[in-house]
Amino acid sequence: MGLAARGGSLQKQRVKCGKVNCKCARGELRDGYSYFFWRLGRRQLKWYVRREDAPAVRAAIAERERRRRAWGAELQQARAFLRRMTSAAVGVKR
Numbered sequence: 001m002g003l004a005a006r007g008g009s010l011q012k013q014r015v016k017c018g019k020v021n022c023k024c025a026r027g028e029l030r031d032g033y034s035y036f037f038w039r040l041g042r043r044q045l046k047w048y049v050r051r052e053d054a055p056a057v058r059a060a061i062a063e064r065e066r067r068r069r070a071w072g073a074e075l076q077q078a079r080a081f082l083r084r085m086t087s088a089a090v091g092v093k094r
Contacts, residue, residue: 007064008038010049010057 014029016022024030034054035046049057 008036008061010034010036010054010061 012032012034014031015033016024017030019025022030032051034049034051034057036049036057037044037046039045
């Protein structure tokens with residue numbers, strides 16, 4: 001199971017690259033670094049995502065959200081069915 005399947009989000013951050021002669025050493029932070037953030041217990045963790053891998057991570061996050069919504073809809077249908085069945089069993093009309 002990949003990180004994106006576990007839950008979390010993909011965010012861009014402005015960071016310093018660490019090179020002495022770079023513009024970020026003078027205070028102009030670099031754009032375009034993507035990180036996947038997730039929680040493990042109370043700790044927030046992040047993982048660097050390469051630019052070419054970002055679309056795949058976004059797709060995995062979107063698929064996880066689609067499945068979560070589908071599961072929620074199925075759960076609501078199951079609860080409604082159980083309410084109807086228990087009401088019918090005790091003779092209550094709804």
